[in-house]
Amino acid sequence: MTRFDVVVVGSGIVGLGHALAAVDRGLSVVVVDRAGAIGGASVRNFGHLCFTPQSGLAREFALRSRPLWLRxxxxxxxxxxxxxxxxxxRADDELAVLSELAAQRGTESLFGSGQPDVVVLSAAEVNARLPLAPDTARGGAMLAWDLQVNPRQAAAGLAAYLASRGVEFRYRTAVTAVRPxxxxxxRGSIDxxxxxxxxxxxxDQLYPEIAERDGIVRCGLDMLRVDAGLRAPLPAPVLTGWSLLRYGAFSGLPAAAVxxxxxxxxxxxxGELDLNQMYTQLPDGSLIVGDTHYRGASVSPFQNEHAFEQLLHLTGxxxxxxxxxVLERWQGVYASGRADFLIDQPELGVYLVAATTGIGMTTGLGLAEHVIATVCDSPISLTLKGTP
Known part of the structure; x- marks a missing residue:
């Protein structure tokens, strides 16, 4: 039998964020995961830290996450x-969404600098930044405060850093029960x-009744890593009109409905693929291309080649x-629910936490900081279910 101040079940970015917030407060921490290494949603993503177009609670957690990633x-x-x-x-209605958010945000920055959060760009300015096909852009926008990490290195790097600070990791260790x-x-019990x-x-493996109550299911994604032969590197992650339907600050605008x-x-x-056409470029020059979305209590392992063909056509x-x-294909899976987050206390001293809209890399560190700060202030007060 061993005892730790904090036991974290799960070594994805949200779990690691809780370990970071706890060890920063001088607490002893162990992270337990049934897998042999970090290989879930925290690896199978774009590495895009998309802070600017978040809204509501996601925006609050994004604001907390950014300085933590820089650190x-x-x-x-x-x-x-x-x-x-x-x-x-690529069309006037896409530019209208960007212009509407820029007007809404104004000249003030989320991060206290003189640079606005959203800067609308002309077609010439977009073409000067990106190696696009001729006559593709009608305009665009720069979201200056977003960041990019390498998803294949970021979570593993954070885990190594936590281990160097005394956090213990127990992989290939399945949790069978959680009690106060x-x-x-x-491999035994942990106090x-x-x-x-x-x-x-x-x-749903540990708390099926909560998953059912909050409508939490699995969302599968089709993604690719490709050598696209671009004439110049991408200086930043790239979003498109389809992306404007996915992020809260965009999708909530009247222009987005049109x-x-x-x-x-x-x-x-x-539309049937529930597409988010976007791109990030890894340090080796390859592009991450994606992605589609499909949901269910389980996700079929059989991926339809039609989705990949569409993604490749759109990229070209x-x-x-x-x-x-194509260098690699893979299927991502993340939790999808009715709210952006699940933050619940099913039992005394037990906290159930998840990002449930696929923005864990963007918001997970801030979400964790919020939860651990609340636990340290009042261990039994947190009863949130996706609301501030």
């Missing part, structure tokens, strides 16, 4: 680019002051290149 770049050697994000508008003050695993359950889409109706009418096959069309050479 990890310095302290933990996490590869990070202060790149911002370039949004490409104790976590039972396949705990506080338990953080951060198992992403596997919430855009969504037009895109789904003109491109019904892409946007950048004016021949068919990109």
């Amino acid at each position: 990890l770049a310095a302290d933990a050697g996490v590869w990070l680019r202060e790149s911002g994000t370039v949004v490409v508008a 003050g104790r976590v039972t695993t396949t 705990a002051g506080t338990v953080i359950v951060a198992v992403n889409h596997d919430i 855009l969504g109706e037009r895109l789904r009418r003109e491109y019904p096959a892409l 069309e946007l950048f004016g290149v021949t068919r990109p050479h």
